[in-house]
Amino acid sequence: MAVTPAINDAPSQDDLSRCVHCGFCLQECPTYLQLGIETDSPRGRIHLLRAITDGNVEATPALTSHLDLCLQCRACETACPSGVPFGRIMESGRAMILQQGAAPRSWRLRAWLLRQTLPYPKRLRLLFNLLRLYQRSGLQRLLRASRLLRMLPGGLSEAEEKLPHLPSTSYEMKSDGLPPSASAKKVALLTGCVMPHLYPRTHEATVRVLARQGVEVVDVAEQRCCGALSVHAGDRTTGRALARRNIDAFLQAGIDAVVVNSAGCGATLTEYGELLEQDDAYADKARRFSELVTDVNEFVIDVGGQAPQVALDIRVTYQDSCHLVHGQKVRNSPRQLLASIPGLELVEMETPDRCCGSAGIYSLAQQEMSMNVLDDKMRDVAATEAPVIATANPGCMMQLEAGLRRHGLKGRVAHVIELLDEAYQAEEDTN
Amino acid sequence: MSSSGLPGVAVVQCHPDMSAAKPDTRSLDKGTIRLLERAVGKNAVLWRPEEVLAFEYDGTIERAMPQAVAFPDSAEQVAAVVGIALDAGLPVVPRGAGTGLSGGAVAALGGVVVALTRMKRILEIDAEDQLAVVEPGVVNLDLSKAAAPHGLYFAPDPSSQRACTLGGNVAENAGGPHCLAYGVTTNHVIGLEVVTPAGDIVEFGGRTSDTPGYDLRGLFVGSEGTLGIATKITLRLLRRPEATRTLLAIFDSVDQASAAVSAIIGGGIVPSALEMIxxxxxxxxxxxxxxGYPADAGAVLLIEVDGLLDAVAEQALEMRDVCLAEGAREVRQADEAAEREKLWAGRKGAISALGRLAPNYYVLDGVVPRTKLPAVLRDIYRLGEEYGFPIANVFHAGDGNLHPNVLFDERKPGETQRVLEVGAAIMRLCVDAGGTITGEHGVGLEKRGYMDWIFSEEDIAAMAKVKAAFGSTDLYNPCKMFPTGKGCGEVSQAKIEHVMKQAGPDAYI
Known part of the structure; x- marks a missing residue:
């Protein structure tokens, strides 16, 4: 990666002082709801970060454990009347602690692992090929049956349980096959780091749905991981390097929009402007780029979103992806798309905008809390008696699929766009 | 102690340095920590300075670090924690969600905070007798949500109802917009299970609206955590009214809006809520x-009426006419639940939204006779100009309960002190107008210095006797409600240090 200017990360005093500690965030915070402890609430975490920023306390393991437990779901941002940018405070706070060298080893190890894998498509491909081999060779079945997995340390066995069944082939970037037209909108799809391997079907559905709207999808081969996971883990340096690369790649493509079907990535891409505001060479470009970024649900609605004509008789409940509803403030578009499908019955669960506990690599790093949050979510899902959970982010899809298995529930998880695609397909089959 | 420069105004601070988030260096001795952990569990005690730091505040500007925080899960555990702390010579401070607005949950002299957030079970909803039995950590709004399937709700609705706990509501005798018609918390509490400062578990009141003998329930509600800790609360639930109408009356000036308030109440209508912003x-x-609030309005009134459908429609029309006659430029009406909720979301989030105007605000809570509203408001704005602070007002106009919010920046040297001074001056205005120093937030740490504006020494001595009668000692929630030196239960720093030293140098962690 290119040498980059050093930027000292720390929560800004302006951001920190916006918090008037009124407590309106408390009941929206999944970890506070579980534990009832101020240190594990947004308001408490801001107070702790403020004390570190002011040099009044050190980032001891006891203190960082509370920061670690934060899902970064940003539900507190939606709840906050004062507009405290919590996500930014937590990201830059973690970055500050890493830069000060005070971070626990687990933080440094996590940042290193992400840095060594996510930016490199070839390494990721190798990793997923190995995992695929593990699943298909019968080794997984053997190990699971032998219970040897339970002897794995550090929650690795739970992580293994969460791994979805990998599809036989990964997604290959392609255009949507529409003949180029001067009048059509030209967009690129952010393919992301792990999504081509975990959920190629979502990408394929997205390209078909975009084509159906008459939108031209172009291939931007130079794109890389958006950097969200690194940024969340406090490694903003890696995040910035990836941001610069993506900005160059997409801006050169001369497109009208960067369409994103992963809410977590989308939130990060729309915030490249902030991430690079101290980088003179990229600040302007980053802002321009961020304006091009749009979530696929929003995009389809914006271009007129053709309603499918054939009924899809299913009962669906929608789980808001945190980084869509809280990070990007997109609440209605996915619901509108679902409602546009004839025959589809949308049943709202209790608190659909509360995190499912996935939160990127949180579900691996904080197994216990992730599972407690998931269990509450699955109870709400079960109460709807909907066999289909729609959502808008691959992390949520993986977590909810694990939730179905864990609770012995019959059903499936699908991206909103996949359901729209199914309806379009059904229409084509009828015709 | 410092003088505000105004005659008769003394600003009392328990903790002199309220702006710095510096952790207290006093640590608890190992023995006490072990005892607490044995009582409530290892995962239910915090004692490291960098953790208890998050318990140094509530919703206002007072700050002080406790030395430990315990999270009991039952009345027995509450009693055990209280006993351990008092035996170790440490102050005891009860705490709910920490959304209070008078410093009531701030550990003014350190000690052990008894956090009740894990006792959050709704034990019973009796739809036929219209009552609920809850633990103190249940969130106000959660009770109404749980009662909703029965067509019932809990009437007191503080703005922080999404977060504040019923235990805290009981301690502060909390109010809210709809208390104009339905009364404050005390009107809705019928029974209590209380852990007294002596560690006994006792019951006050019951499941019926009146019980013979002294009304100890009434005495306990609003006692600001100085007489014990409620561990079970029996509350009255109300039936949802048949119809509700909400009006948003838009005025060019605060004066006009104040006049409309007087005209509405003077006209004989009692709305369920009457709020000015x-x-x-x-x-x-x-x-x-x-x-949907108009950005260019001088003031708006949010008025609600509820009851039978026909009566409500008629009252809404009458109030609309009154507002227009008093100079309202527009009156909007919301009939649907979603529209009404939107209007109320603006009111309920109003004070918290002030963080957009300034890094800090100091929210005051005074009461004046309704007829004095226009004059007192004018004086409050004038004081703001004199001191150089914008003062934002949002309040329960119907019962003359003011909430001036002084906007400031604590990072500017000396600003917090001057804000406290202007706060004291505003309180003085309220008292001089025939009002009082709190409507619903409580006296707490913040306003105990003003108690002697209202009460004589004899009055306060009588209150101290009540406190003593409950077995409350100097260490029990010190610095709350009572003015310094008048039975407030001050514990000197020297005394705390003496206790700590007794444990010996090896005891420090």
Missing amino acids: DHHVISAVVQAMDV
């Missing part, structure tokens, strides 16, 4: 959320 607050709310 001034232009400063409106500007914060419109930045925070899209609730």
Whole structure:
């Protein structure tokens, strides 16, 4: 990666002082709801970060454990009347602690692992090929049956349980096959780091749905991981390097929009402007780029979103992806798309905008809390008696699929766009 | 102690340095920590300074670090924690969600905070007798949500109802917009299970609206955590009214809006809520959320009536006419639940939204006779100009309960002190107008210095006797409600240090 200017990360005093500690965030915070402890609430975490920023306390393991437990779901941002940018405070706070060298080893190890894998498509491909081999060779079945997995340390066995069944082939970037037209909108799809391997079907559905709207999808081969996971883990340096690369790649493509079907990535891409505001060479470009970024649900609605004509008789409940509803403030578009499908019955669960506990690599790093949050979510899902959970982010899809298995529930998880695609397909089959 | 420069105004601070988030260096001795952990569990005690730091505040500007925080899960555990702390010579401070607005949950002299957030079970909803039995950590709004399937709700609705706990509501005798018609918390509490400062578990009141003998329930509600800790609360639930109408009356000036308030109440209608929001607050709310408040209004009134469908429709029309006659430029009406909720979201989030106008605000809570509203408000704005602070007003106009919010920046040297001074001056205005120093937030740490404006020494001595009768000692929630030196239970720093030293140097962690 290119040498980059050093930027000292720390929560800004302006951001920190916006918090008037009124407590309106408390009941929206999944970890506070579980534990009832101020240190594990947004308001408490801001107070702790403020004390570190002011040099009044050190980032001891006891203190960082509370920061670690934060899902970064940003539900507190939606709840906050004062507009405290919590996500930014937590990201830059973690970055500050890493830069000060005070971070626990687990933080440094996590940042290193992400840095060594996510930016490199070839390494990721190798990793997923190995995992695929593990699943298909019968080794997984053997190990699971032998219970040897339970002897794995550090929650690795739970992580293994969460791994979805990998599809036989990964997604290959392609255009949507529409003949180029001067009048059509030209967009690129952010393919992301792990999504081509975990959920190629979502990408394929997205390209078909975009084509159906008459939108031209172009291939931007130079794109890389958006950097969200690194940024969340406090490694903003890696995040910035990836941001610069993506900005160059997409801006050169001369497109009208960067369409994103992963809410977590989308939130990060729309915030490249902030991430690079101290980088003179990229600040302007980053802002321009961020304006091009749009979530696929929003995009389809914006271009007129053709309603499918054939009924899809299913009962669906929608789980808001945190980084869509809280990070990007997109609440209605996915619901509108679902409602546009004839025959589809949308049943709202209790608190659909509360995190499912996935939160990127949180579900691996904080197994216990992730599972407690998931269990509450699955109870709400079960109460709807909907066999289909729609959502808008691959992390949520993986977590909810694990939730179905864990609770012995019959059903499936699908991206909103996949359901729209199914309806379009059904229409084509009828015709 | 410092003088505000105004005659008769003394600003009392328990903790002199309220702006710095510096952790207290006093640590608890190992033995006490072990005892607490044995009582409530290892995962239910915090004692490291960098953790208890998050318990040094509530919703206002007072700050002080406790030495430990315990999270009991039953009345027995509460009693055990209280006993351990008092035996170790440490102050005891009860705490709910920490959304209070008078410093009531701030550990003014350190000690052990008894956090009740894990006791959050709704034990019973009796739809036929219209009552609920809850633990103190249940969130106010959660009770109404749980009662909703029965067509019932809990009437007191503080703005922080999404977060504040019923235990805290009982301690502060909390109010809310709808208390104009339905009364404050005390009117809705019928029974209590209390852990007394002596560690006994006792019951006050019961499941019926009146019980013979002294009304100890009434005495306990609003006692601000100085007489014990409620561990079970029996509450009255109300039936949802058949119809509700909400009006948003838009005025060019606060004066006009105040006149309309007097005219509505004087005209014999008692709305269920009558709230005023001034232009400063409106500007914060419109930045925070899209609730339809006009950005250029001088003030708005949010008025609600509820009851039988026909009566409500008629009252709404009458109030609309009164507002227009008093100079309202527009009166909007919301009939649907979603529209009404939107209007209320603006009001309920109003004070918290002030963070958009300034890094800090100091929210005051005074009461004046309704007829004095226009004059007192004018004086409050004038004081703001004199001191150089914008003062944003949002309040329960119907019962003359003012909430001036002084906007400031604690990072500017000396600003916090001057804000406390202007706060004291505003309180003085309320008292001089025939009002009082708190309507619903409590006296707490913040306003105990003003108690002797209202009460004689004999009055306060009588209150101290009540406190003693409950077995409350010097260590029990010190620095709350009572003015310094008048039975407030001050514990000197020297005494705390003496206790700590007794444990010996090896005891420090």
